[in-house]
Amino acid sequence: xxxxxxxxxxxxxxxxxxxxxxxxxxxxxxxxxxxxxxxxxxxxxxxxxxxxxxxxxxxxxxxxxxxxxxxxxxxxxxxxxxxxxxxxxxxxxxxxxxxxxxxxxxxxxxxxxxxxxxxxxxxxxxxxxxxxxxxxxxxxxxxxxxxxxxxxxxxxxxxxxxxxxxxxxxxxxxxxxxxxxxxxxxxxxxxxxxxxxxxxxxxxxxxxxxxxxxxxxxxxxxxxxxxxxxxxxxxxxxxxxxxxxxxxxxxxxxxxxxxxxxxxxxxxxxxxxxxxxxxxxxxxxxxxxxxxxx
Amino acid sequence: xxxxxxxxxxxxxxxxxxxxxxxxxxxxxxxxxxxxxxxxxxxxxxxxxxxxxxxxxxxxxxxxxxxxxxxxxxxxxxxxxxxxxxxxxxxxxxxxxxxxxxxxxxxxxxxxxxxxxxxxxxxxxxxxxxxxxxxxxxxxxxxxxxxxxxxxxxxxxxxxxxxxxxxxxxxxxxxxxxxxxxxxxxxxxxxxxxxxxxxxxxxxxxxxxxxxxxxxxxxxxxxxxxxxxxxxxxxxxxxxxx
Amino acid sequence: xxxxxxxxxxxxxxxxxxxxxxxxxxxxxxxxxxxxxxxxxxxxxxxxxxxxxxxxxxxxxxxxxxxxxxxxxxxxxxxxxxxxxxxxxxxxxxxxxxxxxxxxxxxxxxxxxxxxxxxxxxxxxxxxxxxxxxxxxxxxxxxxxxxxxxxxxxxxxxxxxxxxxxxxxxxxxxxxxxxxxxxxxxxxxxxxxxxxxxxxxxxxxxxxxxxxxxxxxxxxxxxxxxxxxxxxxxxxxxxxxxxxxxxxxxxxxxxxxxxxxxxxxxxxxxxxxxxxxxxxxxxxxxxxxxxxxxxxxxxxxxxxxxxxxxxxxxxxxxxxxxxxxxxxxxxxxxxxxxxxxxxxxxxxxxxxxxxxxxxxxxxxxxxxxxxxxxxxxxxxxxxxxxxxxxxxxxxxxxxxxxxxxxxxxxx
Numbered sequence: 001x002x003x004x005x006x007x008x009x010x011x012x013x014x015x016x017x018x019x020x021x022x023x024x025x026x027x028x029x030x031x032x033x034x035x036x037x038x039x040x041x042x043x044x045x046x047x048x049x050x051x052x053x054x055x056x057x058x059x060x061x062x063x064x065x066x067x068x069x070x071x072x073x074x075x076x077x078x079x080x081x082x083x084x085x086x087x088x089x090x091x092x093x094x095x096x097x098x099x100x101x102x103x104x105x106x107x108x109x110x111x112x113x114x115x116x117x118x119x120x121x122x123x124x125x126x127x128x129x130x131x132x133x134x135x136x137x138x139x140x141x142x143x144x145x146x147x148x149x150x151x152x153x154x155x156x157x158x159x160x161x162x163x164x165x166x167x168x169x170x171x172x173x174x175x176x177x178x179x180x181x182x183x184x185x186x187x188x189x190x191x192x193x194x195x196x197x198x199x200x201x202x203x204x205x206x207x208x209x210x211x212x213x214x215x216x217x218x219x220x221x222x223x224x225x226x227x228x229x230x231x232x233x234x235x236x237x238x239x240x241x242x243x244x245x246x247x248x249x250x251x252x253x254x255x256x257x258x259x260x261x262x263x264x265x266x267x268x269x270x271x272x273x274x275x276x277x278x279x280x281x282x283x284x285x286x287x288x289x290x291x292x293x294x
Numbered sequence: 295x296x297x298x299x300x301x302x303x304x305x306x307x308x309x310x311x312x313x314x315x316x317x318x319x320x321x322x323x324x325x326x327x328x329x330x331x332x333x334x335x336x337x338x339x340x341x342x343x344x345x346x347x348x349x350x351x352x353x354x355x356x357x358x359x360x361x362x363x364x365x366x367x368x369x370x371x372x373x374x375x376x377x378x379x380x381x382x383x384x385x386x387x388x389x390x391x392x393x394x395x396x397x398x399x400x401x402x403x404x405x406x407x408x409x410x411x412x413x414x415x416x417x418x419x420x421x422x423x424x425x426x427x428x429x430x431x432x433x434x435x436x437x438x439x440x441x442x443x444x445x446x447x448x449x450x451x452x453x454x455x456x457x458x459x460x461x462x463x464x465x466x467x468x469x470x471x472x473x474x475x476x477x478x479x480x481x482x483x484x485x486x487x488x489x490x491x492x493x494x495x496x497x498x499x500x501x502x503x504x505x506x507x508x509x510x511x512x513x514x515x516x517x518x519x520x521x522x523x524x525x526x527x528x529x530x531x532x533x534x535x536x
Numbered sequence: 537x538x539x540x541x542x543x544x545x546x547x548x549x550x551x552x553x554x555x556x557x558x559x560x561x562x563x564x565x566x567x568x569x570x571x572x573x574x575x576x577x578x579x580x581x582x583x584x585x586x587x588x589x590x591x592x593x594x595x596x597x598x599x600x601x602x603x604x605x606x607x608x609x610x611x612x613x614x615x616x617x618x619x620x621x622x623x624x625x626x627x628x629x630x631x632x633x634x635x636x637x638x639x640x641x642x643x644x645x646x647x648x649x650x651x652x653x654x655x656x657x658x659x660x661x662x663x664x665x666x667x668x669x670x671x672x673x674x675x676x677x678x679x680x681x682x683x684x685x686x687x688x689x690x691x692x693x694x695x696x697x698x699x700x701x702x703x704x705x706x707x708x709x710x711x712x713x714x715x716x717x718x719x720x721x722x723x724x725x726x727x728x729x730x731x732x733x734x735x736x737x738x739x740x741x742x743x744x745x746x747x748x749x750x751x752x753x754x755x756x757x758x759x760x761x762x763x764x765x766x767x768x769x770x771x772x773x774x775x776x777x778x779x780x781x782x783x784x785x786x787x788x789x790x791x792x793x794x795x796x797x798x799x800x801x802x803x804x805x806x807x808x809x810x811x812x813x814x815x816x817x818x819x820x821x822x823x824x825x826x827x828x829x830x831x832x833x834x835x836x837x838x839x840x841x842x843x844x845x846x847x848x849x850x851x852x853x854x855x856x857x858x859x860x861x862x863x864x865x866x867x868x869x870x871x872x873x874x875x876x877x878x879x880x881x882x883x884x885x886x887x888x889x890x891x892x893x894x895x896x897x898x899x900x901x902x903x904x905x906x907x908x909x910x911x912x913x914x915x916x917x918x919x920x921x922x923x924x925x926x927x928x929x930x931x932x933x934x935x936x937x938x939x940x941x942x943x944x945x946x947x
Binding site: 343345364365366369370374375377381382383384385386390393394395396397399404405406407408409410413449450452453 | 750754756759765766768775777778
C-alpha cells in the first residue's frame with residue numbers, strides 16, 4: 001500500500017468515524033437513560049437524509065439549512081416517542097419490548113419513505129461535490145470534511161451540554177441512579193424524554209451530514225444499524241466515550257480494510273469486532289458494564 | 295468443616311464489599327451471619343454461591359474448591375439459597391415453581407415429563423411443609439409477599455440441598471410468619487440440613503442460631519454462640535459505632 | 537433434647553394449622569378454578585385441533601386456484617419458521633430478530649449441496665439441516681453469553697453478516713443473481729407441485745408442533761421457562777442455564793433451517809436479499825408474538841393472520857412498500873397493547889363473561905420482582921434510596937400488610 005493511499009484511507013476513516021461516533025452517542029444516550037435499544041435510530045437517520053434531499057430539491061438551498069427545521073422537529077418527535085410510547089411499556093419487559101417497538105417504528109419509516117419517495121436511489125448534487133483538498137498527496141473530498149465538521153461540532157456540543165449544564169447534570173444523574181435522582185427533585189420522566197429528543201436530534205444532524213455525500217434509499221438504514229449496534233457493544237453499552245472511541249477505531253479499520261478487501265467485505269470488521277467482544281469481554285472494551293445484564 | 299472461605303475479597307469500583315474474609319460455617323448447625331447495613335453480607339453470599347466472581351480468595355465446600363463454579367454448579371453441589379427480596383417465577387404456577395429445581399441433570403431429566411407424579415408428590419410434600427399446598431395451581435405473581443417467601447423456600451428445598459443459605463428470611467414479613475419460618479428452619483435442621491442465615495431480626499438470630507458470625511466492613515470481627523456475641527464489645531462497637 | 541424437638545415440632549404443626557387458613561384469605565384463588573379452566577381449555581383445544589387439522593389437510597382440494605394454494609404453502613412455511621423461532625423466543629424469552637439467518641442457511645445449504653454435490657433434493661435438505669446445526673452451535677455459544685438487548689443486537693448482526701457474505705461471495709453462492717434450485721419432482725405440474733409441498737410443509741409443521749409440545753410438558757421445558765422468568769434465580773436452583781439455552785437455540789435453528797430448506801426446494805430460486813432479510817426474521821417474531829409465545833398454536837395462528845394480511849397488502853398495493861408500514865403498525869400495536877398475544881387476550885375476554893373467582897394482584901407482585909432485580913443489580917445504596925422514596929415504600933408496606941392478616945397480628 002502506497003503512502004498517500006494509506007494516508008488517504010486513514011483520513012477518510014477518521015472522517016467516517018466522526019459520523020459513526022455521533023450516531024453511536026445517540027444510541028448510547030437512549031440505552032443509558034432507559035435501557036432502550038433504539039433500532040429505529042438509523043431509520044431516523046435516513047429520514048433526516050431524505051428530508052435534507054427533499055429540501056434541497058424543492059428550494060435549491062444548501063441541504064444543511066434543513067437542520068434549522070429537522071433538529072427541533074426530531075427533538076420533539078423523540079420527546080413524544082419516549083413520553084407516549086416507550087414509557088407505556090412495562091418495566092419488567094422494557095428492554096425486549098422496546099427493541100420490538102423501535103423495530104416497528106423503523107419498519108414504518110422505511111415503508112413510508114418507500115411509499116412516498118419510491119425505492120429510487122437519490123443523491124444531492126452539490127456545487128462543491130467534486131472538490132477535494134490535497135493533504136500530503138492524499139485527496140480528501142470537501143463534502144466529507146464538511147460532514148465530519150458538522151458531526152464533530154454536534155458531538156462536542158452534546159458533550160458540553162451533558163458535562164456543564166444543569167440539564168446535563170440532571171440527565172447524567174438519571175442515567176446513573178434514577179431513584180436517587182428523583183429524590184433530589186429531578187423530574188426523571190421528563191428528563192428521559194429530553195434525552196430521547198437529544199438522541200433523535202443527533203440522528204437529524206447525522207442524516208444531514210450523510211445526505212451531503214451518500215446515495216440514499218429507504219432500506220439503507222439496515223446498513224447503518226448493524227455497525228452502530230456493533231460499536232455500542234464494543235464500546236460497552238451505556239458509555240459515550242467508549243462508543244466514541246470504538247466508533248473511531250472501527251471506522252478507521254473499515255476504511256483501511258477497504259483497500260485490500262473491497263467495500264463489502266470491509267464492513268464485516270464491525271461484526272468480527274462484535275463477536276470478538278462477546279467471546280472475550282462481553283462487558284465491552286471501554287467502560288460500560290451493563291451489557292451482560294441488559 | 296462444611297463451608298469455608300479463605301481471604302475472600304470482592305470490590306466494586308473503589309468500595310471493598312468483602313475484604314479478605316476467612317469464615318468457617320459448622321456442619322449440621324444453624325449458622326447466623328449478622329452485621330450492620332452495608333457490611334458485605336449479601337455480597338459475601340453472592341460470592342459463595344457463584345452469583346458474582348470474587349476478586350481473590352477461595353471458597354471450599356466439604357473439602358472441594360468451588361470458587362470458580364458458576365451458581366448452577368454450586369447449587370447442584372448441594373448449596374441452596376434464597377434472595378434478600380424474595381424471587382419467584384411470577385408467571386409460573388406454584389407447582390411449576392417447585393419443579394424448576396435441578397439436582398442431577400441428565401438426558402433423562404431433560405425429557406422427563408414435568409407431570410411426573412413422583413416429582414409432584416415430592417413438591418406437594420414441601421408445599422405442605424411450608425403451608426401453601428392449597429395454592430398449588432395459583433400463579434406465583436398472584437401470591438402475597440409472605441406466600442411468595444414461603445414458595446421460594448419450598449422451591450429451594452425441592453433441590454434437596456444439604457446446606458441452605460437464607461438471605462433475610464424474616465425481612466418484610468409479619469411476626470406470625472417469622473415464627474413459622476423459624477420453626478421450619480429448626481425442624482429441617484433436626485432433619486440434618488445445615489443453615490446459614492443472614493438476618494437483621496436479632497430476636498430470631500439469637501433464638502434460632504447455634505453459631506453466629508459477625509461481619510463488619512466486609513470481614514468477620516467476631517464469632518461464637520449467640521449469648522457470647524451479644525456481650526462482645528467489638529460487636530457493639532460495629533453496630534453502634536461507639 | 538428430644539423432648540425439646542418434639543415440642544417445637546408439634547408447635548410447628550399447630551402453627552401451620554393456625555396459619556394456613558389465615559394466609560389463604562389474602563388470595564382467594566379457588567384451586568378448582570384453574571383446574572376446571574384447564575379441562576375446559578383442553579377440550580376446546582382438542583376440538584380446535586381436529587377441526588384445524590381437517591381444514592389444513594383438505595385445503596389443497598378446497599383451494600379454488602393454484603395462486604391460493606401457493607399462498608397456503610407460504611403461510612404454512614411462515615408457520616414452520618415462526619414455530620421454530622418459538623423454541624427459543626417462547627420458552628426462554630430470548631428474542632432473536634435475526635432468525636432469518638437460519639432460514640437462509642437452510643435454503644442456501646440445500647441449494648448449494650444440490651448444485652455442487654449433485655445429491656437428490658431431499659438428501660441435500662437433511663444435510664443442510666446438519667450444517668445449520670453445526671453453525672448454530674458456535675454462534676449460539678457466542679450469542680448466549682449476553683442477555684436481553686445485547687442478544688437481539690447479536691442476532692441482527694448475524695443475519696447482516698450472512699447477507700454480506702452471500703451477496704459478496706459471488707463465485708460460490710451466485711451473489712445477487714440468485715441461485716436456481718432444481719425441483720425435486722420434475723414430472724409434477726405446477727398445481728401438483730404446490731400440493732405436494734403443501735403436505736410436506738404441513739408434515740414439518742406437525743413435527744415441530746409435537747416437539748414443542750413435548751418440551752413444553754417436560755422438566756426441560758419448565759427449566760427453560762424459568763430462564764424466561766428469572767435467569768439468575770433459575771441458576772441458583774441448579775438449572776444448567778448455559779447448556780439448556782444452547783439446546784433450545786440449536787433446536788430452534790434446526791426447525792427454522794428445515795423450513796428454509798423446504799422453501800428452497802419448493803420455490804426453486806434463492807436471492808440473498810430475501811433469504812437473509814431482517815424482515816423475514818421480524819415476521820417470525822411478529823407472528824409468534826401476535827398469536828402468543830406461551831402457546832403451542834400461537835405462532836401458527838399469528839402466521840395465519842399475518843400471512844393473509846401480507847398477501848392482501850401485496851395484492852392491494854402491489855410493489856409499494858406499504859406492507860412494511862402495515863407490518864410495523866401491527867407489531868407496534870401488539871407490543872403496546874397485547875404483548876401476550878391474541879390467545880390470552882381472547883381468553884381474558886371470555887373470562888370477563890364468567891363469575892370472578894380470582895383476586896389478581898399481579899401488578900404489585902410483578903413490580904416487586906422488578907424492584908428485586910434492580911436492588912440486586914445496584915449497590916445497597918439503592919435499597920436505602922427506595923426506602924426513603926415515598927411512593928415505593930408505601931407500595932412495599934401495602935404488600936407486607938397484604939401478606940399479614942390483621943387478625944393474625946393482633947392475636
